[in-house]
Amino acid sequence: MNWGGPGFVLAIIAIVMVAGIVKTAIRARHGYPLDDEDCKGRGKRQRRHDQIDAIRQAQLMAQQNEQLQGKVLRLEERIAVLERIATDPATRTAREIDALR
Template identity: 35%
Template sequence: MDFGDATFVIVLIGLSYSAWVINNWIRAKNGYPLEDEFGGKTERSDTVETKALRQENRQLHDKLDAMQDRMVVLEKIVTDRGYSLHDEIEALRDRQPNNGVPLNVKYGEKA
């Protein structure tokens, strides 16, 4: 192909235009502002559906923050209470039973 030929110039312009169209298609698909032919940006207008999704997203983030706060409190309860609970269980194991009737059943025997 001869670089001075008009065909090369037309192919180059076609490739540039195609790349611009593909670039704008990708930007529109992902919600970015679009470029016009003079390099300016065109913002997308929010639709009713987009506004509803943003509000739902905000509510879910608030709910998640509240759940994280609750999780922190529960973790503190479990970790602070865990050691004393272990001590209480061991104290119950060490204590001799003083009431009830022994069953005299050995492990592994059938009744």
């Protein structure tokens, strides 16, 4: 067997190229950076900055979640009132409206 021939070298090159293509496809499918340059040279300061940004984003999302929960509760109350108005007899609703005047 001739391991040093040009066919062997070409086979190694082809294997490396196919591995690179597969690696890039997997990274793209899962949302990772497509090249390693994005990950190199990032110091502690940049990672700390990213952590602070993540914490701020989580806090903003928590505040927004609270606001949305409040809106949902108010809407549920309004829907309950509308359901009561729609299902109650008209005379009872008219009496309640007159009582409020």
